[in-house]
Amino acid sequence: MQNILKIVIVGIFAMLSSVAWAEGFKPAVIYDMGGKFDKSFNEGVYNGIKRFEEETGVKVMDFEVTNETQREQAMQRMAKRGATVILGVGFAQADAINKVASEHPDKQFAIIDVNWLDQPNLRQYAFKEHEGSYLVGMAAALASKTGKVGFVGGMDIALIRAFACGYVQGVKKVNADMEVLQNMTGTTPAAWNNPGKGAELAQSQIDRGADVIYQAAGGTGIGVIRAAADAGKFSIGVDSNQNHLAPGSVLTSMLKRVDVAAYETMKDAMSGKFDTGVRSLGLAEAGVGWALDEHNAKLISDDMKAQIEAASADIVAGKITVHDYRSDSSCPN
Amino acid sequence: MTPPHALPRWADVFVLPMINIVVALMVCGLIVLALGENPFVAIVVMLKGAFVYPGSLGYTLYYTTNFIFTGLAVAVASHAMMFNIGGEGQAYIGGLGAGLAALWLAPMLPLVLVIPIAILAAALFGAVWGLIPGYLQAYRGSQIVITTIMFNFIASAIMVWLLAGALMQPGQQSPQTPQLAVSGQMPKVHDLLNGLSLNVASSPLNLSFLLALAALAGFWFLIWKTRIGYEIRAVGQNPKAAHYAGINVPMVIVFALAVSGACAGLMATNEVLGVQHRVVLNFTSGYGFAGIAIALMGRNHPIGIFFASLLFGALYQGGAELDFEFQSITREIVLLIQGLIVLFSGALAYMFANPLARLLLRLKLIGGEA
CATH class of the missing domain: 3.40.50.2300 (Response regulator)
Incomplete structure (x- = not known):
């Protein structure tokens, strides 16, 4: 036995x-x-x-x-x-x-x-990430009607500040007077997986006048996307192509091809x-980018597309340099 | 929560926990079976993974060390009938103390001086983080459960701010401090044993384990052999009677919470000085909360806390091995298994007390009325 x-x-x-x-x-x-x-x-x-x-x-x-x-x-x-x-x-x-x-x-x-x-x-x-964030920042500024856009990050660490910093630069490129509201979700790793808090932060930014919100907060971002869709505003996806999560409301996604x-x-x-x-x-290596597919084709006008693609080409050609927060721990804007 | 049929101490302390664990394992076995794996193979892997594989015992005892400290933190406060759920934050801030002391002193002083100072700093910082909610409870009536939990959030906010800011190691992007100099690193057990030409596999186990054992003994002495320990227990049993007897109740509560925080803070000696050799984001990983279950299972007694910590350590380490060994057993299943064992031996601890008492009566192992 x-x-x-x-x-x-x-x-x-x-x-x-x-x-x-x-x-x-x-x-x-x-x-x-x-x-x-x-x-x-x-x-x-x-x-x-x-x-x-x-x-x-x-x-x-x-x-x-x-x-x-x-x-x-x-x-x-x-x-x-x-x-x-x-x-x-x-x-x-x-x-x-x-x-x-x-x-x-x-x-x-x-x-x-x-x-x-x-x-x-x-x-x-x-x-x-700052290069891709720059492009979606331009998209946000071009789509905004209120002159205010938002950013929701996960935790306040250098990586996420680099997302935010690139985004702000893109926004300011289109309209230097535009205001960017910024919030971080939390201080523990739970901040990467808290859709409820994400929705709350998005709602508060919408209440303060933002009509496009970019999120770099892992699972928390799903809440941001949801809240923006419910309020009839725009959100921007991150890392993967999240355009399909709320078609018509997700303006575009910042792709990071991990x-x-x-x-x-x-x-x-x-x-x-x-x-x-x-x-x-970066953009030149197609490691980052912005997503345009059938889910957001109606949201991106030909003019927007042209401007973003022109900026993208300029970044690849070195005519525009997007500042990386991580290079000197500061953001120009 | 005492059973109606008084169980003899040996049955309460040994037989009942064993029954609980066996029942929990049987339920876990059913889950593993449902996943299509052999539960007996799984348990063998888990036990071997916790105690037998090279280095595994070291990992188990390393986890045990963390749990002893956080379990003691909850237990000290429990004796004063205070529910300290701020172990997580106290350990985190304790890590700041240990880290600052070691970062500052290690380049200048030898190990025999740096380590004791860093240990004291960990205890001191943790004590302060426990003392403030203690003060608010004792003198301002702010519920300790609320304040200690809030202090966890304040602690994590401070730590992110520091680790991603002033204390961050330059030249990289991870929120963490620079590495401690060698004289700020708690010696590892395998290094010491290999120095004695015993060949031991490497593991994170370090001398903090001995500190944890000393803390267990110190806890026993404090609570049962000193005047202040007596006062803590008196306040816990009945604060009004204690006050009537001339005990300074608020002072005792503040003291108990400070000691509690110090115990949690000492966990940082294991993590910061012993293993990570730097302060990293989130090094507490929930050990502070696990301390609540440890103290419950260990019935706030040092021996109980030791064995509960050992059980948790074995579950953490053995559970990771399950995850390595089986494709179908993911970390969520491991968490479920750990949770079931906590459920049966913590929350349902007395479920089998009555049946056991009746059985013992029938077997005439104890006296009394059936």
């Missing part, structure tokens, strides 16, 4: 370990606290991973951390389980990946939203083309 049980247990373990990882290539991804279904940043990565899995049939090991210490633990565990390439999601994993990458020089690592580390086996993705970064990481690692260093993705 005991032997049978042993065989069963060993068998189950063997099955578990042999299901997918037949070849030498073993990818892994460590999602951060938001979780892979956060409708935002982590889910963007998940979409890229899913596309990779569907195209190649390779299973990607994953883990969602629940506290600070698990970031390093999860990376170490993935390395021990034979992962050959490990993707970290978000700047909060920077310290952990820095350490684990230096301890495993034979493995490949990549991280999103980080550009300040220095490891020979680490690829870093940094997005120029899915492309995730897909590319896995694909390059699989085909042996994995190079390291910093990849800075």
Whole structure:
């Protein structure tokens, strides 16, 4: 009896370990606290991973951390389980990946939203969110009738200030007198997943006269979109294309193609083309952008489209430089 | 919440919690079964993941350390019948104290001086963060539950403001302080043991664990062996009678909350000095709130708190292993399993008290009327 049980247990373990990882290539991804279904940043990565899995049939090991210490633990565990390439999601994993990458020089690592580390086996993705935010800021200013637009951020950290700063610059480019109302949702990570508070902040900005509201607040942004739709005003989506969430009310979305970064990481690692260093993705690299599809085609007039595209071309050509808040911790406007 | 049939102490303290855990595990097993996994394999993975795999015991004890501190924080206040749910904020501010002390002193002084000062700073900052709501309760009548919860928000607001501002490490974008110099880092247990040529897998376990054990002993001594401890218990039992007996009730409440805050603040020695080696955003990760469940399960007694913390530590670490090992068990399922165990051994702690008492009577293991 005991032997049978042993065989069963060993068998189950063997099955578990042999299901997918037949070849030498073993990818892994460590999602951060938001979780892979956060409708935002982590889910963007998940979409890229899913596309990779569907195209190649390779299973990607994953883990969602629940506290600070698990970031390093999860990376170490993935390395021990034979992962050959490990993707970290978000700047909060920077310290952990820095350490684990230096301890495993034979493995490949990549991280999103980080550009300040220095490891020979680490690829870093940094997005120029300020460039994309600039374009949607122009869209907001062009669509606004009240002369006031709003911004709702998640937490008051450098990354989100960069979104806000690019947005303000875009708004001021169109109309220097325009007022931008700004609010942050909270001071704990719960701020990334609080649609109720997002709706409240959006409503208060609408009450103060804003008629277009841009949000960079993860799951909280869904509340902003909802509140703007209910009040008959415009909102602007972020990270993924959120135009479909409230067609006719979502003016456009600021795209941050973390899915492309995730897909590319896995694909390059699989085909042996994995190079390291910093990849800075802006408008020129199509790493950020603005969304125009059937859901918002009626909201964007030809004139708006022309102006935004002209600015986009100017940014790519270097004729317009959008100031990055993170470069000097200040915003010109 | 005492059972109608008085259970002997050994049954109350050992048998009943064991029954609760076993029942909780059985319910968890059904859930795992419904997910299409073998519950027995899952439990083996969980136990091995908490105690057997290299380094896993270290992780378990590291979590245990956090839970001991926050559990003690709730327990001290509970003895004065004060419900301190501000452990999260007190630990956060304690981390600020430890971090500031270590950041400032570590480049100048040796480890043997920096660490004790940083520990004191953590306790002091936490104590202040507990003392203010204590004062407001004792002298101004502001409900402690409300104020301590509000102080959690104030703490997190202050910490984001500092970590994304004045204290932020230059040259990067993560809201965190620069790394502590080596003399500000609490020694890791595996480093010490490897120094004694024992080969131990690396884990976050550090000497804060010993501090936690010392805090447990100190807690026992304070509450049951000192005059102020007696006064705390007297105030908790009946503040009016305590006042009549000549005890300065408001002062005792403020003292209890300060000690409570200090215990929570000490959690930062484990996280800030021991593991992260810097103050990072949200290092408290909910340990402060878990302290409430720990104190409840541990019946506000040091031994109970130790075992409740160990159970929680094992659940955290073993749960993470489940997540690693099974594709179908996600972190939400792990949270559900942890929640069920808390439900059965905390909230429903006395559900089986009566049946157990009747069983023991029938077996003639205890005397009394059936």
